[in-house]
Amino acid sequence: MTPAPTLTTARLVLRGPQKRDLAAFTAWVTQSARMEAVGGKGTERDAWRGFIAGIGHWHWHGYGFFTVTERASGVAAGRVGIINHIEWPQPELAWHMFDGYEGRSYAFEAACAVREWAGRTLGLERLISLISPQNTRSIALATRLGAVEDRRDIVDGENCIIFRHLSHDDPRAVKQAAGAIA
Template identity: 85%
Template sequence: MTPAPTLTTARLVLRGPQKSDMAAFTAWVTRSDRMEAVGGKGSERDAWRGFLAGIGHWQWHGYGFFTVTERATGVAAGRVGIINHIEWPQPELAWHMFDGFEGKSYAFEAACAVREWAGRTLGLEPLISLIAPENFRSIRLASRLGAMEERRDVVDGEKVIFFRHLPYNDKRAMAQAAEAIA
C-alpha cells in the first residue's frame, strides 16, 4: 500500500499503513482524549481523510507515519514517523499513541528507530518536533529523546514549541537507538 520500509525494535514492528489499521485509527481520532493535543476529536470522515492523507504522504515524500504494532500481538499501538505538511518549516518527527498503549515507552522506542532511519537512509536531520505547549507528555518525550527547545511560534494557526532533535549519529542518539532496536 505504501513504499514504507519495515523497521523493527525490541518490542515493536513499524510498517506502512494498511487497511486493517483503519479501525484503530478511527477510534483514536473520534474518541481519544489525546486528540486535544492535535486539534481536537474528529469525525469518522476526518479519520478517513487523515488516514488516506497519510498514505498519500508516503507516496509524495517517500516518508510518513509508520503504524506502530506490538511484535508479540501484531496489534496497532499508534503511529510514529516523519511528516512534512505544506505549512511545515521542515520535516517533523511526530508520534501518536493509541489509547491503552501510552506509558509503555513505545513512542520512545519507535521514535529512536525512526530518527535513526530518517537520518541514515534519507539524510533528514536534525529533525524537529512541533508540540503544543500544553502537551506535557510529548514535551517530556522530546526531552527524553534529547531534543532541545529552539523557539515558540505559530504553525498552521496553532501555538507550538519547536524542539530540535539530536542528529541520528550523535553519541546519545546512537546509544538510544541501540537500546531501542536491540
C-alpha cells in the same frame, strides 16, 4: 499500500499503514481525549481523510507515519514517523499512541528507530517536533529523546514549541537507538 520499509525494535514492528489499521486510527481520532493536543477530536470522515492523506504522504515524500505494532500481538499501538505538511518549517518527527498503549515507552522506542532510519537512509538531520505547550507528555518525550526547545511559533494556526532533535549519529542518539533497535 505504501513504499514504507519495515523497522523492527526490541518490542515493536513499524510498518506502512494497512487497511486493517483504519479502525484503530478512527477510534483514536473520534474518541481519544488526547486528540485535544493535536487540534481536537474529529469525525469518522476526518479519520478517513487523515488515514488516506497519510498513505499519500508516503508516496509524495518517501516518508510518513509508520504504524507501530506490538511484535508479540501484532496489534496497532499508534503511529510514529516523519511528516512534512505544506506549511511546516521542515520535516517533523511526530508520534501518536493509541489509547491503552501510552506509558509503555513505545513512542520512545519507535521514535529512536525512526530518527535513526530518517538520518541514515533519507539524510534527514536534526528533525524537529511541533508540540503544543499544553502537551506535557509529548514535551517529556521530546526531552527524553534529547531534543531541545528551538523556538516558539504559530504553525497551522496553532501555538507550538518547536523542539530540535539530536542528529541520528550524535553519540546520545546512537546509544538510545542501540537500546531500542533489535
